[in-house]
Amino acid sequence: MVAQHSHRAPSSSLSDSARWFAGSYAVAILGYLGVIAAAGRLLGPADLGAFLVVVTATGLVGQAGLVGVHRSGLREVARLGPDDRDELARLRDGATAVNVIVLPAASLLTAVVCWLLRGARATWPELLLAALAGSLVHLSAQQKLCGACLRGFGHTRLAALIEGRSGGALVAALQAVLVLAVWVAAPGWGLTGALAAVALGYLLPLPLAYAVLRRRWGRMRVSRTLVADLRGVVRRDWRFAVSQAGGFANASIDLWLCAALLGVTASSHFGAAQRLAQLVLLPSAALGTVVSPAVARLSARHDPQRLESLVRTVTTLALVGSVLLALPLVVLPHQVLRLVTGPGFATAAAVLVLLTLGYVANAVSGLSGITLSMTHHEGSAAAVQWGGVVLRAAVCTVSAWAWGVVGLAAASAASTLVVYAAMWAQARRHLGVLTHVTLRPRPGLLARTAA
Structure with a gap:
């Protein structure tokens, strides 16, 4: 039942949310590493690349299938007042339309394409492998949608368990345990077993999220037809959809190019290194998730100075975590790869170092993408992301042909630097807000800002 005074849960400060996120993301990182470790040993260099390609490709389709409604929902719910019941109902109707029309169609299309490609x-x-690919589209999208809506309603702790860059603490831990169970108990299931474990890890926590969301949205009436609701979502959120899909493609297209140009074994080595290097992104992703609703509210209040102080403080805190994660990846890459993915992947050490150095740029440039999207400049973020996709596709293709997997990694790192620099410039241009690290962070601001 919806509370009479507000649609949001009782608020906590950003510092409280950040402390919770620190613990939950520590669990999520362990789960993230557990999935890589178990899948690497279960599948080996022969099939790990295929596993990562399927997981990332279905994630992109699921992201696109949401049509941006998850990020829009997070932003708008965070900004709504207690009397904005009609707007809240409109957001709910849009999410329902996406769930009933777009995601099932995207899932079915993915299953058919996978079956044809195989x-x-x-x-x-x-047939089972194709069905699993389709289910991953739907389940990964549900994870993102539930997590965004829960955050908008103020349920930040539950959202941290359900969804995040590393999968959410509960989801990541379940996936790691399930992939490990397949490796130990049924290694003959191979790629199919690994994908089934990932899908089940997404599925198990969703009933809890649905139960909480039903209490918030359950009594609101659906005022229009599903088709009309979907048209409203597309008109309102298409920029979000384009931006989010571009970001996902930017993070994965180099892996897909590696598989297409250099073969399955090369993509396994590149993918193992890339998944480890992306650990460097997690502190920024975690803290960015925490402050997203606050960024939306500060933008609505037209308070750019407080907004810049908050974003730069969070960026600086995230940089500390990123550097701590990057150090072993750069200093001991062979040892890290052997420890996590097994001895067959140690030759990817140079790739790991190059990709890690590129991702550190994200921590330095700050939360520019989140700042743009939460302040109604998601179109600019989309332009940067898709410009990055085109750039990355061109330079990575040439470098892969000329210098193999190491050349591909160098081109990917250089493209990452360009994308983050362009996003930083767009935030400064549109908002007059700087997002990079500062020598004068204000941690106390987190305690004085509602999550």
Whole structure:
């Protein structure tokens, strides 16, 4: 039942949320590493690349299938007052339309494409693999949608367990345990077993999220048809959808190019290194998730000075975590790869170092993408992301042909630097707000700002 005075849960400060996120993301990182470690040993260099390609590709389709409604929902719910019931109902109706129309269609299309790419063989293993690919589209999208809506309603702790850059603490831990169980108990299941474990890890926590959201939205009436609601979502959120899909493609296109140009084994080595290097992004992603609703509210209050202080303080705190995670990856890359993914991947050390150095730029440039999207400049963020996709596709293709997997990694790192610099410039241009690290952070601001 919805509380009479507000649609939001009782608020806590950003510092309280950040402390919770620190613990939950520590669990999520362990789960993230656990999935890589178990999948690397279960699949080996022969199939790990295929596993990562399927997981990232289905994630992109799920992201696009949301049509931006998850990020828009987070921003708008965070900004709404207690009397904005009609607007809240409109957001709920849009999410329902996406769930009923777009995501099932995207899931079915993905399953069919996967089946065709695998040779269109009418055997149970191939049909099951295609069905799992389709289910990953739907389940990964549900994870993002539930997490965003829970944050908008103020349920930041539950959202941290359900969704995050590393999968959310509960989801990541479940996926790690389930992939490990397949490796130990049924290694013959191979790629199909690994994908089933990931899908089940997404699925199990969703009923809890649905139960909380039903209490918030359950009594609101659906005022229009689903088709009309979907048209409203597309008109309102298409820039979000384009930006989010561009960001996901930017993070994965180099892996897909590696698989297409250099083969499955090379993509396994590149993918293992990339997944480890992306650990450097997690502090920024975690803290960025925490402050997203606050950024939206400060923008609505037209308080750019407080907004800049908050964003630069969070950026500086995130940089500390990123550097701590980057150090072993750069200093001991062979040892880290052997420890996490197994001895067959140690040759990817140079790739790991190059990608890690590129991702550190994200921590330095700050939360420019989140700041743009939470302040109604998601179109600019989308332009940067898709410009980055085009740049990355061009330079990575040439570098892969000329210098192999190490050249691809160097081109990917250089492209990452360009994308983050462009996003920083756009935040400064549109908002007059700087997002990079500062020598004078204000941690006390987190305690004085509602989550």
